Amino acid sequence: MKRILPAVVLTATLTLAAGCGDSGGGGGDADKANAAAGPITIWLSNNKEELAWGKAMVDAWNTQHADQKITAQEIPAGKSSEEVIGAAITAGNAPCLIFNTAPAAVPQFQKQGGLVALDSFDGAAQYVADRTGDTAEQYKSPDGKFYQLPWKSNPVMIFYNKQIFAKAGLDAEKPALSTYDEFLTAARKIKSSKAAQAAIWPAPTSEFFQPWFDFYPLFAAETDGKQLIQDGKAQFNSPEGQKVAEFWKTLYDEGLAPKEAYNGDSFNDAKAAMAIVGPWAIAVYEKVKWGAVPVPTSSGKPADQIKTFSDAKNVAMYSACQNRGTAWEVLKFATSKEQDGALLDKTGQMPLRKDLPAAYPDYFSKNPAYQSFAAQAARTVEVPNVPNSVAIWQAFRDAYSESVIFGKKPVPDAFSAAAQKADQLAAGS
Amino acid sequence: MSTARAGAAASLGPADGPGGASPTAGGPLRASRSRVAAVLGRHPVGMVLAAPYAVFLVVVFAYPLGFAIYMSFHDYFFAAPGAAVERPFVGLDNYRAVLTDPGVRQSFRNILIFLVINVPLTAALALLLANALNRVVHARTFLRVSFYVPYVTASVAVVGVWLFLFSSGGLVNSVLGPLAPDPSWLVNESLAMPVIALFVVWKQLGFFILLYLAALQNVPKELYESAAVDGASNWQQFRSVTVPAVRPATALVVIVATITGANLFTEPYLLTGGGGPNGASASPVLVMYQRGIQQGEPDVAAAIGVLLVIGVLIISAINRRLIERD
Numbered sequence: 001m002k003r004i005l006p007a008v009v010l011t012a013t014l015t016l017a018a019g020c021g022d023s024g025g026g027g028g029d030a031d032k033a034n035a036a037a038g039p040i041t042i043w044l045s046n047n048k049e050e051l052a053w054g055k056a057m058v059d060a061w062n063t064q065h066a067d068q069k070i071t072a073q074e075i076p077a078g079k080s081s082e083e084v085i086g087a088a089i090t091a092g093n094a095p096c097l098i099f100n101t102a103p104a105a106v107p108q109f110q111k112q113g114g115l116v117a118l119d120s121f122d123g124a125a126q127y128v129a130d131r132t133g134d135t136a137e138q139y140k141s142p143d144g145k146f147y148q149l150p151w152k153s154n155p156v157m158i159f160y161n162k163q164i165f166a167k168a169g170l171d172a173e174k175p176a177l178s179t180y181d182e183f184l185t186a187a188r189k190i191k192s193s194k195a196a197q198a199a200i201w202p203a204p205t206s207e208f209f210q211p212w213f214d215f216y217p218l219f220a221a222e223t224d225g226k227q228l229i230q231d232g233k234a235q236f237n238s239p240e241g242q243k244v245a246e247f248w249k250t251l252y253d254e255g256l257a258p259k260e261a262y263n264g265d266s267f268n269d270a271k272a273a274m275a276i277v278g279p280w281a282i283a284v285y286e287k288v289k290w291g292a293v294p295v296p297t298s299s300g301k302p303a304d305q306i307k308t309f310s311d312a313k314n315v316a317m318y319s320a321c322q323n324r325g326t327a328w329e330v331l332k333f334a335t336s337k338e339q340d341g342a343l344l345d346k347t348g349q350m351p352l353r354k355d356l357p358a359a360y361p362d363y364f365s366k367n368p369a370y371q372s373f374a375a376q377a378a379r380t381v382e383v384p385n386v387p388n389s390v391a392i393w394q395a396f397r398d399a400y401s402e403s404v405i406f407g408k409k410p411v412p413d414a415f416s417a418a419a420q421k422a423d424q425l426a427a428g429s
Numbered sequence: 430m431s432t433a434r435a436g437a438a439a440s441l442g443p444a445d446g447p448g449g450a451s452p453t454a455g456g457p458l459r460a461s462r463s464r465v466a467a468v469l470g471r472h473p474v475g476m477v478l479a480a481p482y483a484v485f486l487v488v489v490f491a492y493p494l495g496f497a498i499y500m501s502f503h504d505y506f507f508a509a510p511g512a513a514v515e516r517p518f519v520g521l522d523n524y525r526a527v528l529t530d531p532g533v534r535q536s537f538r539n540i541l542i543f544l545v546i547n548v549p550l551t552a553a554l555a556l557l558l559a560n561a562l563n564r565v566v567h568a569r570t571f572l573r574v575s576f577y578v579p580y581v582t583a584s585v586a587v588v589g590v591w592l593f594l595f596s597s598g599g600l601v602n603s604v605l606g607p608l609a610p611d612p613s614w615l616v617n618e619s620l621a622m623p624v625i626a627l628f629v630v631w632k633q634l635g636f637f638i639l640l641y642l643a644a645l646q647n648v649p650k651e652l653y654e655s656a657a658v659d660g661a662s663n664w665q666q667f668r669s670v671t672v673p674a675v676r677p678a679t680a681l682v683v684i685v686a687t688i689t690g691a692n693l694f695t696e697p698y699l700l701t702g703g704g705g706p707n708g709a710s711a712s713p714v715l716v717m718y719q720r721g722i723q724q725g726e727p728d729v730a731a732a733i734g735v736l737l738v739i740g741v742l743i744i745s746a747i748n749r750r751l752i753e754r755d
Contacts, residue, residue: 083722092510108725113512197598204616205702206711208723260616261702263592319509391724398532398708406618406707 034120038323039069040330045081045100045313046074049283049347054099056342057334068326075100082108089114089318096321097331099151100313103139104209104383104390106148109316111387115147116317121328131335133354138227138382139314147316149331150352152343154278154311155376156217158296161196162289164273168195177293179300180247187256190273199256201272204405208393212383213276215400217295217309218244220381225307229384229392229426236396237412237419243298245411249404259405278311279348279373292372303372310380312352350377388425395421494738500731507727523732533733536704536711537740539622543712544690544744546626551637551686552679554630559641560671573642577635584632584695591628591700615701618709625696625710633689637682644678645671680752684745691741694718713737 044054058072078084082105088094089112109115118124128136132150139150162172168190176182187199202214222240251257267275294306340351356374399418403411469476508514527533594600595614602609614624656666693712697704704711721730
């Protein structure tokens, strides 16, 4: 017994090495905190361009508010930002504002009691509506409140490499990529001409967020803007959803899209002729001569009607914040027309603002390559703000991997089972 | 005899206390000392010296384990300090959810495949290489360090090398040419887990070789001499002298390899992109991470962890019985 007990404890704890913790106590008077002013801490994305914008914004605020200074830092390193933020909420040491809150994580953070409803500030709902317009509705939580301020989007489009297209004998300036048939024809030509190793190379891995960069943009386009879950019901097990799935399945079955992840950036390394991504990547694609077109639809809808996934990142206020009055003022300052313009200028990412091209005409006349993204930014679809959001995406991804990428199950069977699971999860069970 | 004792007692009397204290004064003191001895042992200072590690064990190991068991029986999720949340007792619901989840069941099957490949291979290769290293005369330090380097190198860096080796267009497939598997290693449902098992064998071999090398130093040379006199070949000496002599080390190697193997996470997370292809390399700890951290269900993750603990304890106990029996 003497030998067994320590062995049991040691063995068990080694196995449970991923330890979990909890904390108690704390809290505070929300109304008092909403009015409180003083120094605050904010977290920024570790993206180089966003950091540069963030530092300039903080400097601009701090010079005007000596008694309410902002301390800014990058989101601490972790497997993902969401994981780090979730841990900070539990520990009670989250900052006041995080300028990189993923909409898919908001339901979970809200359930944890980690977020402040912005509606609790005077005029906040009106501020969001005035700045973002109808698109803002997608960011409301099921209780009708805003726990995130829609900040910026990266509308996902198809980037193509003009040199590879020319080498494959395709029109490099106005390529025909608007229908599934056209897209597949171009992809087959790229592959058969050996102009590139792959026509397109989205990550075929199992992470919950990967559908945002293969299935979901095309699903949004095909359905004129349906979310994955609407009115508590899964929408992907529909004729439109299956059309999108069959399109990708053809790409995988014919080897036009590899089933193995590329270790790096396949488009930037000219291993893939096309990429499906938002304008944040433009800064990365320095050595590629690229063009961008909207994602394809089965019928080839006109470009100005095509919707896509937003790939938005928002700003949220966290409940550990003591000086929420200052935090709210900073939030408005950082999303003012001037700061949004600075963000656009430094990062090329699209502020979630109404009529973006009209708001910054100088920028878009100087940077015509961004015009199509600005136009597309007005037609974006967000991830659904529902309970168990991440679990729903993982269930969908598992079904997609099984049927579309690896062809182990017919798409209708896999999607039907995933839809049932997603319905249960969306109902909160 | 009794007179002598009485005399001795009489002569000791005054020494019991200053100023001729009562002969009963030593009684409570002795009783108190014996109670202290009963609790703290004959050398209480030992307890003091051991206390920091005992506290460490309780705080870092025992408390999280107990807490995980608690979570697995409740509708538990992580919440902000002060947030009003309910975490009702749910009995075996989390265990039911885990055991009926095909993804979780597949992860346990996957880890069994991993252990069946990894543990015997680790023990056999480590013993063979340790034995060879023990006999080598030249470049012994160089060889020992060479085997140890993968163990101390960060997994993330080493995974990058294996991706280069085993990807579709990687070195291994280039060498194999038409014999390369299709689908390739890391996206092949039958090969992904065996490749991971081989990777872990290679990465951890240095550590287990060291364990065996230490054990080999204690094998009496006379045993080999007498075996040689009896005409035993090198292989017979290895089988009949070395293997039985290092049996306690083998038990340790097998148990440690089983425990670390059951905790597999980094390799399926990085090498096969989150347990791919199609969940064929997902491990229970990877699923715990997905469910507990990504999907906000630490109660379900804790149930998986508790089942994993039980499984590892059973496998370790069986291993120990099989290996240590005479």
